[in-house]
Amino acid sequence: MTTPISRRTVLAVGAGAAAGLALPVAAHAHQAVRARFTLDAEVLDGGEQVTSITLHTARLGRVDPASLTTGTFTVHAKATSPIPIAPGDQIFSEYDLDRAVTAARVDRHGDVVLDLAYAEGVTGGGTLGYIASKGRNVRLNLVYTITQQAPLVLRGGRPLTITEFRQGRLSNPEVDAFGYGIARSGMKYRLFKPHARGRRPLVVWLHGGGEGASLPDNYYDNETQLRANRGAIGFVTDEAQRIFGGAYVVAPQSQSFWMEDGPRFAPQIREIIRDVVRRHDVDPSRVYVVGCSNGGYMSMEMTVTYPELFAASVPICGVVQSLQPGGPRLITDAELAAISTPTWLVASRDDTTVPPEPNTIHAHDLIPGSLLTLYDHVVWNGHQFAGHWSWIYVARNDPAQNGQHIWQWMAARRRRA
Known part of the structure; x- marks a missing residue:
């Protein structure tokens, strides 16, 4: 031997x-x-x-x-x-x-x-x-x-x-389809470019807390935001690309976690979006932001900070109330009430990590004209996941209202001139 x-x-x-x-x-x-x-x-x-x-x-x-x-x-x-x-x-x-x-x-x-x-x-x-x-x-x-x-x-x-x-x-062909990038601020990101030519929309995926850099180790891989779940991957599937008519998909990676300092991270994300729009044939009236958990918070923070930037926002199990007992709200009621970006919120009732009542449901009650899909459990292909993982449904284009699924709803939205 x-x-x-x-x-x-x-x-x-x-x-x-x-x-x-x-x-x-x-x-x-x-x-x-x-x-x-x-x-x-x-x-x-x-x-x-x-x-x-x-x-x-x-x-x-x-x-x-x-x-x-x-x-x-x-x-x-x-x-x-x-x-x-x-x-x-x-x-x-x-x-x-x-x-x-x-x-x-x-x-x-x-x-x-x-x-x-x-x-x-x-x-x-x-x-x-x-x-x-x-x-x-x-x-x-x-x-x-x-x-x-x-x-x-x-x-x-x-x-x-x-x-x-x-x-x-x-x-991994789906992950490998994303190129690597780094903004002047130092924030890393991955970018998928569609095969279709001409001006195309841009989907911005904001990851959850577990996919940022690991501190204080300075472990910053620009990988886990794609490999941890199908959040960004879902938008590069053939089905999604057909619905959007071909779409760019960008997935920034936080240097720590979005909730650490959303107002500081917002300009860095905006810089990445600006660079992608400038360098590629992106339709600036069709930029969509989607995020889960920490990223669900950050998607709302982005629409608070840049009310004219996005055509639609999809916060998934997003954080509004501090997860620390007695902590302050991350997004105030006044800020939620002022959001003008078309918003579709998604969560599961059995989410024990980010309880939906003070977060997703509360945000839905205040964001004007917002839509809400609230599941009882997170189950896909017969496997039950933790209730916090409601991003699985968005990655599979499952949420629907009045016969229209969430990807089709996003693709139909245009930013007001």
């Missing part, structure tokens, strides 16, 4: 590292056979998971699919925090375990793909960890070890035993 080889890899685009090898099959001493592999990921409603592995075997020959089974390879995954965890602190969800291979196939490029077991709420495939004391998600360092248990057979009958596997990048 050979000895497993592994090196750490981070989830930055283009970062690669060697991962492990352990073969029960004898290999020719002077004939190393190497294959690189890619971690294939999807952003689920509950966060990003590695759902399959692509072994880049095409250059080694044409693999006979009949020789490939779910037992041909085994997969081990280890996920650790990229920053130190203080004694007594907790991080959810590091792991060190075997991943079940549910299917093995040869794709159209001639590469071997190993589909892995994954599901909402299951530890073992996630790419993010949540550090309890910081209230922040971080991108986990992932090390995958591939072990070949039986030879493959190439067309013509020649056996193939891979003697070294090299881990490559994390691949």
Whole structure:
């Protein structure tokens, strides 16, 4: 048997590292056979998971699919925090375990793909960890070890035993469709550009508290605001792009969390919007702001600070009343009553993190002409999520009133001249 080889890899685009090898099959001493592999990921409603592995075997020959089974390879995954965890602190969800291979196939490029077991709420495939004391998600360092248990057979009958596997990048087409940017203020953001030509609308996604920078570590990745949920991702799907006629989507990332100092962050977000509008073919009369939790607060703060900027606002489980007992309102009643931007609020009655009565319902009562969708629970595809996660519904275009769904309502709004 050979000895497993592994090196750490981070989830930055283009970062690669060697991962492990352990073969029960004898290999020719002077004939190393190497294959690189890619971690294939999807952003689920509950966060990003590695759902399959692509072994880049095409250059080694044409693999006979009949020789490939779910037992041909085994997969081990280890996920650790990229920053130190203080004694007594907790991080959810590091792991060190075997991943079940549910299917093995040869794709159209001639590469071997190993589909892995994954599901909402299951530890073992996630790419993010949540550090309890910081209230922040971080991108986990992932090390995958591939072990070949039986030879493959190439067309013509020649056996193939891979003697070294090299881990490559994390691949997620939806996340990778967003480019990277940084404003003059230092605020980072991700930007999706539509395929459609001509003036197009702009959707501004403002993340929740867990997706900002982690302080005081200066951990500022410009990744978690896309990987933690489908909030921004939902607006780049084919369905959303069709409804909006093609739309730019920008996702700024707070240097801490929006509620820390919304009035200070508002001009930085405005700067990003201004830069995107100036550099790209954006219709300035069709800029929409959507945010969840901390970002739901910030979406309202933006319409308070810039009443003429947005065509529509969608605050999801947004914070109005301080979450600290006896704390002041983050947005005053007078400010809520003065909001003139068309607003559709969304929350769930069982939200224990941001109770809807003093926040979403209170805002709806005061914002003139605002719409409200209030769910009893957050359930999607048979899985019940925490009541705070009502952004899942907006990411799936579920809220509707009078036969019109929320994306169609947004797309029809124009800023008054």
